[in-house]
Amino acid sequence: MYDSWRAALSPLRAGAAAVVLGAALLAAGCSSGGSPAGGDEAADDPKSAITQQPKDADPFWVNPDGNAARQVAAYERGGDKAAAERIRKIAEQPTGEWIGPENPEQEARGFTEAAEKSDRTALLVLYDIPHRDCGQYSGGGAADGDAYRAWLDGVARGIGDRAATVVVEPDAVLHLVDGCTPARFQEERYFLLRDAVTRLKSLRRTKVYLDAGNAGWGRPDQIFEPLRRAGVDLADGFAVNVANFYSTGDSIAYGKQLSAKLGGKHFVVDTSRNGNGPYTGGDPAERWCNPPGRALGETPTTRTADPLVDAYLWVKRPGESDGTCKGGPKAGDWWPSYALGLAKGGG
Numbered sequence: 108m109y110d111s112w113r114a115a116l117s118p119l120r121a122g123a124a125a126v127v128l129g130a131a132l133l134a135a136g137c138s139s140g141g142s143p144a145g146g147d148e149a150a151d152d153p154k155s156a157i158t159q160q161p162k163d164a165d166p167f168w169v170n171p172d173g174n175a176a177r178q179v180a181a182y183e184r185g186g187d188k189a190a191a192e193r194i195r196k197i198a199e200q201p202t203g204e205w206i207g208p209e210n211p212e213q214e215a216r217g218f219t220e221a222a223e224k225s226d227r228t229a230l231l232v233l234y235d236i237p238h239r240d241c242g243q244y245s246g247g248g249a250a251d252g253d254a255y256r257a258w259l260d261g262v263a264r265g266i267g268d269r270a271a272t273v274v275v276e277p278d279a280v281l282h283l284v285d286g287c288t289p290a291r292f293q294e295e296r297y298f299l300l301r302d303a304v305t306r307l308k309s310l311r312r313t314k315v316y317l318d319a320g321n322a323g324w325g326r327p328d329q330i331f332e333p334l335r336r337a338g339v340d341l342a343d344g345f346a347v348n349v350a351n352f353y354s355t356g357d358s359i360a361y362g363k364q365l366s367a368k369l370g371g372k373h374f375v376v377d378t379s380r381n382g383n384g385p386y387t388g389g390d391p392a393e394r395w396c397n398p399p400g401r402a403l404g405e406t407p408t409t410r411t412a413d414p415l416v417d418a419y420l421w422v423k424r425p426g427e428s429d430g431t432c433k434g435g436p437k438a439g440d441w442w443p444s445y446a447l448g449l450a451k452g453g454g
Contacts, residue, residue, distance in 0.1 A: 157198050159225050164408050167201035167230045167272070167420070168222035174441040175426055193450035194426075194443075201407050202379065203232040203274065203422040205439075208249065211235075211258050215265025228270040232422060233262065233303060236279045238292050252295050256302060263306050270312045274375070274422050275303050277349040280337050281320040284330050297336050304338035316375050316417075319345035322353040322361035323385060331368040343417070344373035350423035351377065352385040352401055359413055366415050376411075378404030379421035383453045389433075396432040397445065400453040425449050 157171040157179070170176070175198035182191035204218045215231065222229035235258055239248030249255035266273075279300055282288045288296060300317065307315045317339045320330055339345055345365065348358040355378055362374040382402030386394045403425055409418045426446025428435040436442055 157195075159227055160199070160201065160407075162226065164410050165201065165406070166228050166409060167407055167418075168218070168225055168227035169199060169201045170204065170218075170221075173198065173202070174424070175446065178426075178441070178443055178446065190447060193447055196403060196450045197425045197446060200421055201227075201230055202424040203230050203420070205232045205234055205424075206262055208235055208258065211261035212265040215262045215271075216267070217265075219266050219269035219271050222271075223269045228272055229266075230420060230422070231262075231266075231271055231273045232277070233259070233273060233275050234277055236276045236296060236299060238288060238296075239278075252299055255299050259303055259306055263310060266307075266310055266313055268311050271310075272314045272316070272418075272420075273307055274346045274349060274420075275307070275315060275317045275342070276300060277318045277346075277422075280318060280330060280333050281324065283337075284326075284333050285324075297333075301336075301338035301341070304342045308341055308343075315342040316344050316346040317342050318349050319347055319362075319365055319374070321348045321351045322357040323351065327361065327365040327368055331365055334365075334369065339369060339372065344375065345369070346375050346377065346420075346422065348377045348381060350379075350429070351395060352381050352383075352398060354381055354384045355405055355412070355419065357384075359416060363413070363415060371415070373415050373417045375418045375420050375422075376416060377422040378407070378419040379423045379425050380404060380449060382449075393432055396429040397435040397442075399433065399448070401449060402452040403449050 157169060157176045159169050160167075175194055178194045179191050179198050182188075182194060204214070206214050218231060219229045235249050235255060237248045237251055237255055249258055279296060283293055283296060304315055304317060307313050317334060317337060319334055319339075324330075334345060345362070347362045347365075353361075355376055358376045358378075358381070362376065366372050366374060380401050381404040383400060386398030386401065388394075389398075405419045407419055407421050411417070411419055426441055426443070426449065428438055428440050428442045428445065430438040435445065
């Protein structure tokens with residue numbers, strides 16, 4: 108349902124896992140779909156420089172060399188100032204960095220080192236659980252439990268003692284509950300999720316939030332015990348609305364219902380694309396996939412509307428495709444026209 112592993116690939120792919128000192132730019136390479144336009148020159152254009160948000164309200168690191176930042180530079184070079192300013196709304200906010208399958212240690216180290224140099228916290232997403240996404244647009248993941256544990260160890264070594272907030276495995280618990288994950292894989296998945304939470308919480312400065320579905324699913328009675336089995340009691344909390352479109356109000360209401368069943372556990376809300384709420388047209392089974400007319404939601408912050416909500420986060424990177432539906436490119440590829448629509452408020 109979410110980004111494929113290609114979406115997780117960052118500017119820190121194999122052979123490009125260096126951090127440029129001073130500006131804290133991530134070196135070389137790009138996301139799976141390549142740079143939006145024009146290659147590395149985009150990141151070097153001083154007119155398109157991307158800076159960090161004020162730390163007191165938003166302590167998370169802004170990647171100054173992400174797809175949106177490169178698109179800003181490309182539009183500016185082409186003279187399209189209006190488009191550049193719209194995409195800047197995305198480029199200047201911290202978004203989740205989805206750790207890829209090939210070089211987890213190098214990627215996690217690169218992101219957290221860059222964040223540390225900017226005196227910020229890296230926002231990372233783990234999305235490599237075996238039998239991921241039930242074979243849909245983002246199917247895949249680690250080959251087996253041993254491969255996942257080795258990958259997880261790489262992530263943990265890469266984070267080390269640096270500050271990180273990690274969202275663990277979007278959809279993984281939900282697909283245990285809704286029957287999408289075959290029964291023969293379920294026990295292993297619970298063990299792997301608990302291992303992930305435990306391993307990450309052993310790190311001195313890492314906060315962990317286990318994905319817990321969204322308000323559209325809306326069945327806290329069915330998911331709270333599976334969350335416990337997957338290790339939510341050991342985590343800092345859970346995450347709701349990851350890569351989805353439900354309003355912040357509805358997401359908070361769902362999170363509070365779930366929190367009440369989990370002893371008052373805190374949670375975070377993905378507000379990356381929920382400004383206009385969920386899409387209600389078309390095939391109900393694919394309303395989550397590249398829905399038209401959506402908008403950016405509240406910008407990331409730790410100043411939220413409820414004491415149980417630790418942060419509004421942009422876990423999903425706005426402007427990256429959900430999959431090959433509604434004219435979109437493959438999951439995780441940068442899609443400039445969709446990004447412009449989000450930044451324009453669905454217009």
